[in-house]
Amino acid sequence: MPQNETFWNPYRMIPIREEIRKKPPLTDEKFKGRSGIISCSLENLTPLFIGGNREGKEKFLNRELKPVIPGSSLKGMLRSLAEIVGGGCFITNPNGLYPAKYKACQKADDLCIACRMFGMMERGANAKVHKGNVSIGDAILQKDRPETKRFEILLSSCGTRHEPFYRSEQTGKLDGKSRKLYFHHPKRTDTVPPIPDDLRSRAWHINALVPGHHFDFEVQFSNLEPDEVELLIYILALEENVSVSIGEEKINLKGPLRHKIGNAKPLGMGTCHVKIEKITCLADPRKRFTALQGVNNTVYEGDALQRQISEMIQEIVRDTSPTMQQLRKMMVWDENDSREFRYPEYYWFKNPANSRKVLKVI
Numbered sequence: 001m002p003q004n005e006t007f008w009n010p011y012r013m014i015p016i017r018e019e020i021r022k023k024p025p026l027t028d029e030k031f032k033g034r035s036g037i038i039s040c041s042l043e044n045l046t047p048l049f050i051g052g053n054r055e056g057k058e059k060f061l062n063r064e065l066k067p068v069i070p071g072s073s074l075k076g077m078l079r080s081l082a083e084i085v086g087g088g089c090f091i092t093n094p095n096g097l098y099p100a101k102y103k104a105c106q107k108a109d110d111l112c113i114a115c116r117m118f119g120m121m122e123r124g125a126n127a128k129v130h131k132g133n134v135s136i137g138d139a140i141l142q143k144d145r146p147e148t149k150r151f152e153i154l155l156s157s158c159g160t161r162h163e164p165f166y167r168s169e170q171t172g173k174l175d176g177k178s179r180k181l182y183f184h185h186p187k188r189t190d191t192v193p194p195i196p197d198d199l200r201s202r203a204w205h206i207n208a209l210v211p212g213h214h215f216d217f218e219v220q221f222s223n224l225e226p227d228e229v230e231l232l233i234y235i236l237a238l239e240e241n242v243s244v245s246i247g248e249e250k251i252n253l254k255g256p257l258r259h260k261i262g263n264a265k266p267l268g269m270g271t272c273h274v275k276i277e278k279i280t281c282l283a284d285p286r287k288r289f290t291a292l293q294g295v296n297n298t299v300y301e302g303d304a305l306q307r308q309i310s311e312m313i314q315e316i317v318r319d320t321s322p323t324m325q326q327l328r329k330m331m332v333w334d335e336n337d338s339r340e341f342r343y344p345e346y347y348w349f350k351n352p353a354n355s356r357k358v359l360k361v362i
């Protein structure tokens, strides 16, 4: 939805947090911090496609012919949420746009929360590496026979990068103080937008998993500080009940927050429901290593797990900063959301009358 249009642009730039706090990560020698394993499930709510290697570009990435969501894709999704919610550095800096304080962390002993959790690499000679205190395994499909459907997709109507769409909403400038997120398209559980005839030659054909496939994956964490564990739980569980009012039209949406992963996000693909099924907290490492007595891990499941999750995420849930409010407006999944999402057409971008048009405020 550029201004004065009825459709909605598939993405928005949402404001980042002003402050990025840096400090050394906890490391193994210190035997502090919390460690454990989080068992999760993932269900796709819209078609899901994770591209394979170059030869099999249209096929879903698989291992032994079974679709798999690589841990690296899950990590990318979670890290970018940790950067937004927790206030992290920008690991990439296209155009050198971002102010110095948001630049990628440079020293392994002075890291933002996202780098402490997910790792970083120094540059130059004698570069040190912090491998990250969170590691994520591949997500494995539960059933044996996946069901796919062939989709004809076009990822952008033209190569134009319309600068006004990338300005930060809070400053109205192209200052890099924002991050890109895509809306969910609850109407698109079985279809993608049709492609105009003159552009069909540029379409790409993919076999995506139809909605309703279930995957399992595990997240291991070690030596996390309490605020890092809380952020990790939040970016996995998100929120189950939000209501937001979007834009001047005051479109009211209600529902849970859901993740987005994989290819073709602007077309509505990749919405998924990540659920924490079990948390195993490892006993205090000092006790584990010094005593012969049994290891008392704590396992949270069922109601106790739900109570534990609500307690751990409550501070972030209560956060009404511009960053969190806009994140909720972007990530809410409301099945009654009837908006139409698409990029403006080629001719829209070419029309001089549109050259300064920005996106409507959400």
Ligand SMILES: [Zn+2]
Pocket: 088, 089, 090, 104, 105, 111, 112, 113, 114, 115, 116, 120
């Ligand atoms: Zn960082």
